[in-house]
Amino acid sequence: MQDKEEKEFTLQKRRCLVVWVYSLKQLKTLKRYGFIQYVSRRMKYVVLYMNEEAIEQAEEKINSLHFVRRVERSYRPDVEMNFAEKIGTKAAYQQEDEGFNVEELNTQIRLAENV
Template sequence: MIRTERQAIIVWFQHMKNIKQLKRYGHLISVSRKMRYAVIYVDQENIEEKVVKIERLPFVSKVDVSYKPFIRTTYESKNKQKTKEYEYEMGI
């Protein structure tokens, strides 16, 4: 099984009744009723085409693309771990 690279698209809309139309453009993950946005996952190869098509819809206010795949997620310690200078031996 080949794993495809995916990226999120955040779609800001005007009315909740149009959510069903967004499902055909990708995998709908979540919808916020209060803030009126939806998160859709799409293959990275097709993301530009999908964004253009979604922006053309009359009920869409704004479309944002997630930058999560391009952010480095491996972190290094700012302070290197110091080796112990003294060895403590406990004797009873």
């Protein structure tokens, strides 16, 4: 039996925050802000996922906590991941002009016998 009301599935835009901490004792307070994906006990950082629209407010609040060193935002959602147009074309090998001029030189190799 199908319900008359069909619920539509929508994807939530999420982003990752890497929270560098002094101590891992306060992990329970970080659970309030989002889903903890990974905890590095040796390097003392926490990978935290949360909704995109709440990230700026949460980042400020997390950064103001006394046990937090710094908070880094993930840039993966900002990077374009569509490589379909570039694979196998010359556009894949082209880079933006960074002020360096590269000239291709036509050099001829001469053997010592012919010199």
